[in-house]
Amino acid sequence: MTITTHQTTPYAGQKPGTSGLRKKVRVFAQPGYAENFIQAVFDVVEREAGSTLVIGGDGRYHNRTVIQQAIRMAAANGYGQVLVGQGGILSTPAASNVIRRYKASGGLILSASHNPGGPDEDFGIKYNIANGGPAPEGVTEAIYARTQTIDRWLAVDAADIDLDTCGSVDVGGCQVSVIDPVADYADLMETLFDFAAIRAAVADGLTMAFDAMHAVTGPYATEILEKRLGFAPGTVRHGVPLEDFGGHHPDPNMVHAKALFDTMFDPDAPDFGAASDGDGDRNLIVGKGRFITPSDSLAMLAANAHLAPGYARGLAGIARSMPTSAAADRVAEALGIPYYETPTGWKFFGNLLDAGMATICGEESAGTGSDHVREKDGLWAVLLWLNILAVRKISVDELAREHWAKYGRNYYARHDYEGLPTEQADALMAALNGKLASLPGQSFGPLTVATADSFSYLDPVDGSTSANQGLRVLFEGGSRIVFRLSGTGTEGATLRVYLERYEPADGYLDRDTGEMLADLIAAADAVAGIVAHTGRTAPDVIT
Numbered sequence: 153m154t155i156t157t158h159q160t161t162p163y164a165g166q167k168p169g170t171s172g173l174r175k176k177v178r179v180f181a182q183p184g185y186a187e188n189f190i191q192a193v194f195d196v197v198e199r200e201a202g203s204t205l206v207i208g209g210d211g212r213y214h215n216r217t218v219i220q221q222a223i224r225m226a227a228a229n230g231y232g233q234v235l236v237g238q239g240g241i242l243s244t245p246a247a248s249n250v251i252r253r254y255k256a257s258g259g260l261i262l263s264a265s266h267n268p269g270g271p272d273e274d275f276g277i278k279y280n281i282a283n284g285g286p287a288p289e290g291v292t293e294a295i296y297a298r299t300q301t302i303d304r305w306l307a308v309d310a311a312d313i314d315l316d317t318c319g320s321v322d323v324g325g326c327q328v329s330v331i332d333p334v335a336d337y338a339d340l341m342e343t344l345f346d347f348a349a350i351r352a353a354v355a356d357g358l359t360m361a362f363d364a365m366h367a368v369t370g371p372y373a374t375e376i377l378e379k380r381l382g383f384a385p386g387t388v389r390h391g392v393p394l395e396d397f398g399g400h401h402p403d404p405n406m407v408h409a410k411a412l413f414d415t416m417f418d419p420d421a422p423d424f425g426a427a428s429d430g431d432g433d434r435n436l437i438v439g440k441g442r443f444i445t446p447s448d449s450l451a452m453l454a455a456n457a458h459l460a461p462g463y464a465r466g467l468a469g470i471a472r473s474m475p476t477s478a479a480a481d482r483v484a485e486a487l488g489i490p491y492y493e494t495p496t497g498w499k500f501f502g503n504l505l506d507a508g509m510a511t512i513c514g515e516e517s518a519g520t521g522s523d524h525v526r527e528k529d530g531l532w533a534v535l536l537w538l539n540i541l542a543v544r545k546i547s548v549d550e551l552a553r554e555h556w557a558k559y560g561r562n563y564y565a566r567h568d569y570e571g572l573p574t575e576q577a578d579a580l581m582a583a584l585n586g587k588l589a590s591l592p593g594q595s596f597g598p599l600t601v602a603t604a605d606s607f608s609y610l611d612p613v614d615g616s617t618s619a620n621q622g623l624r625v626l627f628e629g630g631s632r633i634v635f636r637l638s639g640t641g642t643e644g645a646t647l648r649v650y651l652e653r654y655e656p657a658d659g660y661l662d663r664d665t666g667e668m669l670a671d672l673i674a675a676a677d678a679v680a681g682i683v684a685h686t687g688r689t690a691p692d693v694i695t
Contacts, residue, residue, distance in 0.1 A: 154309045155228045155324070160184045166192070166299035168292040170497045170638075172278025174264045177214050180275045184305065186218050187225065190260065191305035192298035193279045194229040197291065199257035202232030206251050206280075208242020208333065209262030210368040210431040211393035212269030215240045218262055218277070220312045227324035228306035234326060237333035240315050241393060243368045243432030245521070245529035246337040248284035252525065253336060257282050263368075263431035266403035270396035285502035285526030289618065334375050341376060341532070344462030344524055345539045353542035354382045359422035362534070363412045363436075366390045366398035369428040372531055381538075402429050404436035404518055404530075405695040406443070417441055424541065424548060428530035433498075434518040435530040437537055439548020447477035447564050450514030452555050453533065455483045456540045457512060462524065469510040471501050474607050474622055475634045475650040476516040477562040486559070495609050495621035496636065502526050503613035516566060516650065518695075556661040562654050563668040567691035568638075569647040569682065577637055577645035580685040584623055584635060591625060596675035599627045607634075625679055630654035633676050647686070649676050 163182070166173055166189050173189055180186050205226050209215040219240045226234050235250060236242075242250065244261055251259045264276035279287045279295070287295070308324030320329040350358075362377055364370035370391035377383045389412075390398060401408040404427035416425040416438045427436040437444040444452065454470050457463040470484045471492040484491035492510060494500035498519065504510040505523045514520040519528030541548070591604040603626045608619040622636040631653045638646035651672040655661060660668070676682065683689055 155306055156309055158184070158187070158305050158307065160188055160302060160305055162300050162302055163188055167296045168278070168287075171265060171286060172261070172276050174267065174274060174276035177271055177273060177275045180214060180218070186277065187221060187305040187307070188299060188302050189277055190222055190225055191229075192295050192302055193260070194225065195298050195302070196294045197258055197279065197281070197287075201230050203257035204233040204235060204254060205231045206235045206242070206247055206254070206256045206259030207262070208237035208247045208250075208259070209240055210243070211239065211241050211395065212263065212275065212397070212430065213271055213273070213395040214275050215262050216315060219315065221307065222260055223313065223323055223328055224307040224310050225305065227308045227310070227326035231326055234323075234328045235331055236315065236328065238316065238318055238330050239333070241333045241368060241371070243333070243337070243372060245433055245525050245527045245532065246333060246372070248280060248525035248527040249337055249340055250331070251280060251282065252284040255282075261431070265431050266401075266429040266434060268397065268401050269430065270399070273396070280526070283502060283506055283526050285505075286497070286499035288499050288502065334371050337372060338375050338380065340524060341535055342380070344532070345460050345535045346543065347381060349542045350538050351382050353545075358424070358542065359384075360387055360424040360426065360538075361389060361412060361415050361422050362387055362425075363389045363404070363409055363427040364391045365400060365402040365404065365409070365427060365429065366392060366394040367402040367428065367430045367432070368393055369432040369531055372432065373428070376531065376535070397430065404429050404434055405693065407693050407695075409436055412436070413438060413443070424538065426534040426537070428534075429518070432530050433528040435520060435533040436518060437533070437548070439552070442549040442552055444548065444552060445477070445516075445564050446514065446518045446520065447479050447516050447562060448552070448555075449533065449537075450476065450512070450520050451479035451483050451559070452551060453520065453536050453540070454480055454512050455555060456544070457536065459543045460536055460539045463511065463522070467511040468508055469504070471504050471510040471513040473497070473500070473515040474609075474624070475566070475636060475648070476514060477564045477652050478654070479559065479562040480514065482559045492612070493609075495607070495618050498526075498528050500609065500611075500618070503611055507613045509613070516564070553662070557657055560654060560656045560659065561661050562652055563665050564650075564652050565665055565669055566695045567649040567651065567673075567676075568693040568695070569649070569686060569688050570692040571644040572647055572686055572688075574645045576686050577647050580647065580680060580682065581623065581635065581637060583685070584680045588623065591679070596678045597671050599631060599671055599675050602626050602628045631672060633672055633679065635680055647682070649680075649682070649691070651676065
């Protein structure tokens with residue numbers, strides 16, 4: 153089959169962010185835009201001739217178009233086999249599992265994660281390496297450098313394939329196999345968790361509601377929760393993936409999953425509520441009348457993970473992103489195991505997991521996972537929660553109260569100021585960075601600054617350093633504020649402000665979070681001048 157060389161010129165701004173390249177669909181739909189980026193990936197990544205490539209996505213608008221082109225390009229660039237999810241569907245953790253299980257050289261995951269989908273919304277491409285995890289910074293920097301000089305992309309002349317029927321077809325000498333996107337992942341979950349115990353709890357009356365948000369986890373949740381674990385039909389809500397996520401924002405938080413929150417705080421609520429996001433790597437956990445923050449969820453899962461067969465041996469260590477609360481650190485200390493504080497981005501956990509230094513990892517942005525894959529995994533977190541509740545025969549609220557009574561409570565919230573003009577956001581961060589050295593000793597209301605810095609991470613495995621990963625203001629007594637600009641948006645800038653107050657085990661463990669963080673909220677504006685720089689008097693989203 154003929155390989156055609158398509159002449160091209162670089163597009164500006166194809167720099168991968170925290171998790172791949174994300175832009176509006178209209179940007180990706182420009183002639184050669186997606187092709188330039190994919191070719192840059194193929195030009196840069198290391199692989200042997202005839203290697204296997206995994207391709208899948210979250211089903212959002214434009215996925216099928218890019219998948220068909222990526223197949224033609226993979227064939228032209230020497231791949232021997234392409235594995236693609238049926239219908240173009242693979243959740244991000246499922247794609248990681250497929251890469252690892254079939255010893256692929258890497259994979260293209262087509263998703264903008266929790267961002268909205270549709271013709272006027274967002275699209276994204278991320279490259280994962282052979283361990284199943286996101287490409288590390290050295291690789292993404294090389295990809296970006298290549299996008300700035302690229303002058304051609306390659307593709308075979310071939311028709312679109314049938315993405316909706318499992319089976320194999322030859323495309324330009326490359327074997328393209330359309331695979332069941334759910335089976336391998338569901339089988340992996342059965343090896344990690346006590347499905348028999350969960351089934352018994354369901355038979356005894358355990359109920360739940362799972363909101364798939366018309367995103368990728370619908371088919372996975374239906375297969376596992378309803379078919380394998382026996383939850384009632386209809387337990388999975390909004391379970392059919394849609395190109396525009398039903399017109400909703402597939403971000404599992406109190407704002408965008410309000411219907412689930414309303415259900416779980418109703419007098420007739422089920423015992424357990426959960427949701428996942430666009431590509432299936434994030435989770436929301438809420439019990440009957442009790443919301444569990446992602447930071448607390450990480451700590452509570454780590455403290456009880458030994459109850460699941462896959463973790464009965466104990467944990468090698470716990471890792472969390474820097475903005476995530478220190479709740480998990482206290483669990484690690486109690487267990488006598490190491491804990492690690494990394495920059496934001498799952499790619500930073502990969503080295504720790506590969507080296508066997510950490511078993512469970514988590515981020516405050518609702519991502520939790522373990523060494524079973526190299527991505528955060530929404531359904532994995534839900535199933536571990538179910539396993540713990542089934543074995544301990546305890547409610548979410550009871551488990552939370554017991555945990556705080558032992559370890560204390562890290563009251564926590566994240567305030568997002570979205571769609572800021574980039575120059576405003578950059579000016580705020582630059583001004584704050586310039587006065588960090590002068591902050592220690594200053595008081596803001598009842599809070600006195602102990603230290604302030606720009607977070608830098610030294611990777612304990614490969615010795616690499618990642619600087620400028622967020623600005624930290626730490627107060628006497630353990631409270632802190634972290635300021636970061638997000639790398640997951642597609643337009644403008646998002647300022648994230650992370651607020652954390654530690655309350656010891658003999659303190660106030662069940663107060664309103666907003667009330668407990670009021671002094672920190674006031675201090676955040678006083679320290680950074682949020683209103684002065686942005687004109688915003690309140691965040692757009694609080695999680």
